Amino acid sequence: MATTRTGSNLSQIAATLGVSAATVSNALSGKGRVSAELAEKIRATAAELGYTPSLTGRALRTGRTGVLGLVLPDIANPLFPQIAQAIDYAASNAGYGVLIADSRGDVATQTDAINRLIERGVDGIVIVPRRGTRIADIGCPVAVIDSPSTPGNTVSADHWQGGQAIIEHLASFQHRKFLLIGNNPASNVQNDRIGGMRSRLPEGGHADVFWIENHEQRHGKGSLLGLREKVKQGFTAFAAVSDLHALRALTELQRAGVGVPEHVSVTGFDDLVWSSVVTPGLTTVRMDMAAIADIAIAALVRVIEADTTSGSDIPRTVAGTVAAADRSSVPMQLVVRQTSGPPTGIILS
Amino acid sequence: MATTRTGSNLSQIAATLGVSAATVSNALSGKGRVSAELAEKIRATAAELGYTPSLTGRALRTGRTGVLGLVLPDIANPLFPQIAQAIDYAASNAGYGVLIADSRGDVATQTDAINRLIERGVDGIVIVPRRGTRIADIGCPVAVIDSPSTPGNTVSADHWQGGQAIIEHLASFQHRKFLLIGNNPASNVQNDRIGGMRSRLPEGGHADVFWIENHEQRHGKGSLLGLREKVKQGFTAFAAVSDLHALRALTELQRAGVGVPEHVSVTGFDDLVWSSVVTPGLTTVRMDMAAIADIAIAALVRVIEADTTSGSDIPRTVAGTVAAADRSSVPMQLVVRQTSGPPTGIILS
DNA sequence: CTGAAAGCGCTTACAG
């Protein structure tokens, strides 16, 4: 019962045709050192026998597994589906599989996750790092997806420009008093978004930043954000750095009897699933995850496959860390859903 | 430069100590055929040399890769993070890696995804099937996560019981007129949830099912659900089969000036991220994904590792399809967030 | 208790 799952291997094809395994290998890989007729015959037999190459055999010989690792800061993050889907898609198009690893918990877990992937022999790793993490040299090609403010080579959405797009949109509806809602002042991504927003304030415009984390430290987790008070103070635009915070703001305002969008506007970031489902729909800005994933994977593949050309009998080895991608940033796109005219504000007692 | 990434392999350890690779292998795997002192010395040298076994070498020899596949109907699904995280966790605890595959698109893509995983030599696959899909024999151990109504061996949450828990909760607040909100009448999961809800209607209670998909076919995608009208008709409990639909209902009701929870109640399913963030918090019911993942992985591992005991020099082969898990269903847990007293209903003009 | 040998399936220089 030495059969493989699909029931055939190179030697069997070779035996069937009375040729050598080397020739079968050459024919199938299309390296062209085999006569056209023989190659054709070999391909036919392979198809007939339902031959699927053993990636394990190949991996052992070539030193490459054809698998990429994907390390995520927290799989439970609602943005994760978009990222994972895009990476999965880009990777399979490039002929690679994707092994996931969740660095749930602290930074140490992230290191563990990376090490597990390396032990499994991945050819490269895509990392969405935990906040405040620098990815050290890990002896394997790495592409980092983060904010452009992260030091080192990264691919990312242009969060700054996304922030600008949102504020330009809101300003065009005559908003002048903006509450910029973030969660964590230590996040590069959030700071980029807020920086971009601030850089596009209209003449006479004013913006305050509201950090939920700080607020909750004072008032308890899950407490109301006190947005009703903000409305009283004259804020009419609530621009969150994430759809999750926007949703929180939207429902809190609605609950307080503030009309969205006729009294105030609420905007988000990332175009998560629910943005299009809530009433009113959430105006937001989305990353081009497909483009980001393509850049990350392409950079990785370039580094990985560059090693191939070293003409050596011995499997090539990845020499030290190779950071990929060279700092690309991909524009974000505005998604308009709250289409009302200028907000009137509202007098709350 | 025949070095592996970590710079050492079995033979190097063997050479360093002047013993055979076989002995090193035996010592390290703790099969106990080596004297205690030698084993200790070998372990020390291995640690010193930073030895990490090549999983590829082992895989080629043993026929097992130590990798499991995870096939998801649509990674973009908001429930996905919970599932992926739980599977990843259970799998790594069992010593397995997880290769993802998105069967985005149609059923054909699902088949492709499965085949890609098999080509990569996964030892088993966890599948969350696309709606209406039967997983055929695929020559590799499979665990299916779906609803208990799915034919064949599956692991799943007890969606029926979850539905009961929700209605019991609502009924205890004196609700009598329920609108059960689903999306797709062809979904086993949704039908189980709704069936459970119906089975627990209080005396004199009444329930209508509202299918969003049907509604949107008539009124266009993203159209209002007309819940204001339902409130006029006396419905006070809006029980959705997913938090996503609950969120849609909640915001639409709020926007229509209906107070939640003092006039009507809204409940969801799955405890997705935003349930705890909206105002008012969403009462919902959650699956024990950790338990489900544990069962799925344990079943897979049992089948995979059972093959080991066949004492043969030749790597063992998975014989035909082995469906795992034997129809387990795991209770769901109520998460109460809207804690108000009996709803008053509301008169809308 | 320990070692020599075979072999998992593949690919790549090298020789013919």
Place this chain on the structure above:
DNA sequence: CTGAAAGCGCTTACAG
């Protein structure tokens, strides 16, 4: 154009 040989790193009967 084709083949014989070596070897990637490991594990497992088998012999000593």
